[in-house]
Each structure stands twice: as structure tokens, then as C-alpha cells.
Amino acid sequence: MDALMLMVLAVCVFCCQAAPVSNSLQVGGSPVSVHLxxxxxxxxWLSPPQSAEQLEVRWFLPGExxxxxxxxxxxxxxxxxxxxxxYAGRVSLGLKDATSSGLREGDVSLKLANxxxxxxxxxxxxxxxxxxxxxxxxxxxxxxxxxxxxLSAVWIPGGxxxxxxxxxxxxxxxxxxxxxxxxxxxxxxxxxxTAPSGLVSVHSWILLPASTRVSCWVEKQEVRLxxxxxxxxxxxxxxxxxxxxxxxxxxxxxxxxxxxFLLYRKRGKKAKLFVEGPENLYSPENQxxxxxxxxxxxxxxxAQQSYVNVKPEHDGNEYLKIRDNKIRDLQREETPSPDxxxxxQVTCLTCLTAIxxxxxxSSGQHYxxxxxxxxxxxxxxxxxxxxxxxxxIPADSHLTPSSSNGFWFLSSSSTxxxxxxxxxxxxxxxxPQTLGVFLDIDRGKLSxxxxxxxxxxxxxxxxxxxxxxxxxxxGKGDKAPMVLLQREVESEQGGGQH
Numbered sequence: 493m494d495a496l497m498l499m500v501l502a503v504c505v506f507c508c509q510a511a512p513v514s515n516s517l518q519v520g521g522s523p524v525s526v527h528l529x530x531x532x533x534x535x536x537w538l539s540p541p542q543s544a545e546q547l548e549v550r551w552f553l554p555g556e557x558x559x560x561x562x563x564x565x566x567x568x569x570x571x572x573x574x575x576x577x578x579y580a581g582r583v584s585l586g587l588k589d590a591t592s593s594g595l596r597e598g599d600v601s602l603k604l605a606n607x608x609x610x611x612x613x614x615x616x617x618x619x620x621x622x623x624x625x626x627x628x629x630x631x632x633x634x635x636x637x638x639x640x641x642x643l644s645a646v647w648i649p650g651g652x653x654x655x656x657x658x659x660x661x662x663x664x665x666x667x668x669x670x671x672x673x674x675x676x677x678x679x680x681x682x683x684x685x686t687a688p689s690g691l692v693s694v695h696s697w698i699l700l701p702a703s704t705r706v707s708c709w710v711e712k713q714e715v716r717l718x719x720x721x722x723x724x725x726x727x728x729x730x731x732x733x734x735x736x737x738x739x740x741x742x743x744x745x746x747x748x749x750x751x752x753f754l755l756y757r758k759r760g761k762k763a764k765l766f767v768e769g770p771e772n773l774y775s776p777e778n779q780x781x782x783x784x785x786x787x788x789x790x791x792x793x794x795a796q797q798s799y800v801n802v803k804p805e806h807d808g809n810e811y812l813k814i815r816d817n818k819i820r821d822l823q824r825e826e827t828p829s830p831d832x833x834x835x836x837q838v839t840c841l842t843c844l845t846a847i848x849x850x851x852x853x854s855s856g857q858h859y860x861x862x863x864x865x866x867x868x869x870x871x872x873x874x875x876x877x878x879x880x881x882x883x884x885i886p887a888d889s890h891l892t893p894s895s896s897n898g899f900w901f902l903s904s905s906s907t908x909x910x911x912x913x914x915x916x917x918x919x920x921x922x923x924p925q926t927l928g929v930f931l932d933i934d935r936g937k938l939s940x941x942x943x944x945x946x947x948x949x950x951x952x953x954x955x956x957x958x959x960x961x962x963x964x965x966x967g968k969g970d971k972a973p974m975v976l977l978q979r980e981v982e983s984e985q986g987g988g989q990h
Contacts, residue, residue: 493855516626517619520588523631526607528663534630535588536617538598549585549600550618552576554629563602563614567957582606607634609663609690636691638662641708641715644697650966653700653719657708660693663875666711668694673705674815699936718908767905793947794943795930798857801978802849802962818845819966819974849962852883859930861943861960864923865972874967875974876903877927877962878912879938895954901963902927902940902950926977933960 520535534551538544549565552558561837563583566569572580586603587594600619604611611635638661646654657668657695665684670677677696686692700706707716804814813820849860865871878901880893893899894912901912904923911917927949928941939951966974 503561507745516624516953517617517628519617519628519630522629523633525633525635526604528607528609528634528636530607531603531605532607532611532632533586533588534602534615534617534632535602536602536619536628537588537592538600539635541597543596544598544600544619545595546621548618548620550616550620551583551602552616552618554614554616558618562604565600577608581606594702600846605630606634609634609636612663634663636661636663637658637665638693638710640713641710643708643715643717644877645719647702648699651702654697654700655700655705655706655708656695656697657710657715658693658695659710660687660691662692662694662711665692667695667696667709669709670696670698671707671709675707690775698912711792719916790930790939790948790951792928792930792934792943792946795857795859795928795939795941798859798930800860800980802858802976803859803978804847804964804976814847817976817978818870819964819976820972821966821968847885847964849964852902852959853879853931853933853962854959855933857930857932857934859928861977862929862964863925863929863975863977864927865970867926871922871925871970872904872967872970872974873906874903874904874970875923876963876967877929877967878902878963879931880963881956881958881960883961884957896951899963900938900954903965904967909949911952913952929962931960939946974988 499578516538519540524532524534524765526532541596545568546563550558550561550631551563552561556576561574562576562579563585564575565585570584582605584603585595585599586601589837590602590897592599592601600617602615602617615630615632616627617630619625629949638659640659642658643654644658646656648654655670657670659666659668668877669680670679677698677700682694682696684692684694684905694710696708703717703719705716707714736894801815804819862877864875864919878899880900893901894914894916896914897911903912904921907921908918909923911919924942924944926943928943930936930937930939930941933956936953937951938954938958941947942949964974964976
């Protein structure tokens with residue numbers, strides 16, 4: 493009888509040793525999120541607190557082998573012999589928070605450095621002694637912020653526009669939504685694709701009225717724009733030249749409304765828009781809405797290698813005053829001109845206030861900078877900066893200067909920034925303090941930069957013909973002058989052929 497009792501007692505002791513102890517392990521909020529390449533801490537600790545210095549701590553991937561751990565702590569030291577090679581040199585025991593005392597109080601958290609996309613998934617935290625064990629699971633999500641949204645717009649006969657929105661390089665899969673000022677819009681298509689790297693791209697397109705105001709959101713990044721059809725020009729207004737200039741593309745840096753860490757991390761990378769003219773239409777059903785390589789933005793550091801000194805040339809314009817590369821309108825004088833043109837809209841009445849710089853440009857790459865104000869006098873509210881194929885500005889009050897008749901420029905008013913494309917594209921102000929202009933005549937590209945932020949504002953393409961002249965308009969009534977900035981440059985620099 494005594495022998496039987498001893499056998500039963502031995503079985504009970506064995507069962508107690510093998511049985512897990514309920515609620516001995518606690519884990520923090522799951523999943524844990526970490527940015528690609530950063531360090532993550534997967535929290536796990538004993539509760540109630542007790543020393544884990546003499547316990548076995550094992551982190552492993554469920555379903556991939558208890559015997560090939562991510563991290564193994566045994567006999568008061570880390571063991572590397574059986575460790576999963578993918579985690580070698582990247583894992584250690586960490587602290588669940590700043591007040592933790594580590595193993596002395598049972599904190600067995602996993603610290604994982606240089607997180608990769610392949611690290612995402614579930615992790616088992618396992619702690620055992622000679623008498624008991626317990627396990628818990630923590631999920632890890634590895635994130636990557638993709639490229640700012642790229643918008644493509646194709647104008648369709650009948651008063652519609654086909655808008656496409658695309659972004660790539662995300663983890664995990666991002667959300668995308670369209671909206672106008674009043675409601676969320678339903679797209680015609682929403683598709684995702686995964687690159688061999690594991691990063692996800694999203695693409696969507698939608699049909700809208702040709703005069704529209706719309707936003708595309710990819711996660712917290714918004715790109716918004718307002719598209720307006722041009723007014724029908726009067727007969728004999730000079731609109732017949734439009735056929736020669738109708739083809740244009742536009743790469744537009746729109747407003748990026750992202751969280752602060754996105755703005756810091758993506759500094760200089762703005763959301764973009766590509767627009768095609770009517771004769772470049774293609775069907776969204778059988779062709780890509782975002783043809784790759786059509787327009788590639790040039791870094792401002794690259795553009796600045798083509799610096800040329802552009803100087804204003806006074807052509808007898810009665811509304812302007814030029815001195816030391818500074819351009820002012822006479823509205824700032826004590827006796828302002830009573831017939832100085834008014835209004836924010838770009839017409840040839842205001843075009844009378846524009847002047848062209850020298851020299852004329854016929855080939856190569858050229859970059860120049862224009863100061864539009866500073867902290868003591870404030871920013872200019874209205875201005876034009878760009879190029880024109882017209883050596884002398886016409887005085888035809890019926891002609892609206894635009895890309896269709898040889899005027900390519902970025903302008904500002906109190907309410908918007910605007911490109912001289914047809915249809916027009918409007919962006920919210922303010923404009924930059926210093927505007928950089930990069931002209932690549934051979935590739936037919938004109939780009940504008942915010943020099944202080946070292947970022948692209950917008951870029952347009954056109955089939956330039958004949959020599960081009962830098963174009964400037966100081967606007968009306970601003971306290972700040974427009975200043976054409978000069979640098980010491982080598983004569984061979986920047987491919988500045990004329």
C-alpha cells in the first residue's frame with residue numbers, strides 16, 4: 493500500500509511540473525508597430541514580478557520551430573548555437589518601459605534591431621523553470637511609408653476628366669480614398685500589387701466633371717487640386733496658335749497633408765500630378781494611366797549645376813521700374829499710375845506689366861533663382877515667373893497668355909498658385925520665398941522649386957520651338973521687390989548654350 497501511494501505521489505509531482513502556470517506571463521499591447529529599419533521592443537514580463545535571471549527565456553516563431561529560436565537565454569546567458577540565422581546580431585533582451593529593471597523583475601522583452609519586412613508576424617514568448625512554464629504571443633507589424641500620391645489627369649471630350657492616383661512602396665497595404673469638398677467619391681477601380689521586395693503599391697482611377705476640385709488620400713497623405721476648363725476665346729483673339737502648343741504634361745507638387753514625422757522623413761518629396769492634353773488621350777481600359785518615365789523630376793541640387801545669371805531687360809514698359817536686378821511696379825511710387833491693371837486673373841492687361849530677361853535661350857539646360865520677399869518686408873502676393881517664346885509682350889487685351897500661345901509660367905495671387913496650362917491647375921498659397929527655375933529645352937521641361945525647402949513645386953513639359961526668353965512679372969502693389977539673384981558661375985557650367 494505504501495508503495496502504491498508513493499507511485500501516485502510521483503505521478504502527481506510529474507504532472508505539476510509539466511503543467512503551465514496560468515497568468516504568469518503578461519504581454520503589452522499587440523500588435524507592436526515598427527518602421528522599416530528601426531528598432532522594436534516586443535514586451536513580455538512575469539506577473540507578479542519575480543526574477544527571471546535563473547529561468548529559461550525563449551523567443552521563437554510559431555510553426556517555425558521551437559528548436560530554432562529567435563533568442564534563447566539559458567543558464568544566465570544568451571545562447572547562439574541554435575539561433576535562427578536571420579536574427580543573428582539583431583536581437584537582445586530589452587526593457588518594456590523606461591522604469592523596468594529587466595530580468596531582476598521578470599522583464600523578458602525582446603529587442604529587435606534593423607527591422608525588415610520579413611520580420612513581421614507572430615512571436616512566442618516562452619519562460620520556463622524546472623517546475624513550470626508559460627507562453628504568450630506578441631504580433632509585430634513592420635511599416636514603410638510609400639511615395640507621395642502621383643495624380644494623372646486626362647481630359648476627355650464631353651466635359652470629363654479621367655483622374656488616376658498611384659502610390660508605391662508601402663507596408664502594410666495602404667488605404668486610398670477619393671473625396672471632393674462635400675463627400676467621399678467612389679472610384680471606377682482600386683487595385684493593389686506587391687513588389688518582389690514585399691512592398692505594396694496602390695492604384696485607382698475615377699471619372700469626374702472636367703471642372704472639379706478633388707483630393708486623393710493615401711493613408712494620411714493628401715494631394716488635392718482644382719481643375720478649371722479655359723474660357724472659350726473670342727474669334728480672332730489669337731487662339732489659332734493653340735494647336736502648336738496643345739500638347740503638354742504637368743508634374744505638380746500639390747499640398748502634402750501628412751503627419752509631422754512624414755514631413756520630416758519625406759522632406760523635399762512632394763505629391764505630384766501628371767496632366768495630358770486632349771490630343772494625347774488614351775483609353776483607361778487598355779492602357780496604363782500613369783506611363784512610367786514620361787516625366788522624371790530633377791533634384792534641385794542637380795538643377796543648380798546649370799546656374800546662369802539672368803538679367804532683366806527694360807523694354808520701355810511704363811508700369812515698371814528696374815534697378816540693380818530688382819523689378820518693382822510703379823504702384824509703389826508716390827504717384828501711382830491710375831491705369832495700372834487690376835485683378836488676380838492672368839490676362840494681357842496684366843501681361844503689360846511683364847518683362848523678359850536676357851539672354852534668349854535656344855538649347856541646353858539653364859537654372860536661375862528669383863527672390864520673392866523676405867521676413868522684414870513679407871512675401872509678394874502676386875507675381876509671374878517663367879519663360880515665353882515671345883520676344884516682346886503683346887498688348888492685345890483679348891489674349892490670355894498661357895501654354896497654348898507660348899507662355900509657360902507659375903503665378904501667384906492672394907488665393908492660389910496657378911500654372912499657365914489649359915485647363916488650369918490651382919494650388920493653395922503661399923508661394924516660396926526664393927523660386928528656382930530650371931529650363932531643359934532639349935527635353936522640353938520647365939520646373940519650379942522652393943529653394944529654402946529644397947523641394948520641387950511643379951514641372952511642366954511642352955514642345956518648345958524657337959528661342960525662349962525668361963519671363964518676370966512683379967505684380968501690383970507688393971512692398972517686396974522681385975530680385976533676380978546673381979551668382980559667380982563658370983562660363984562652361986550648366987550646359988548653358990544659347
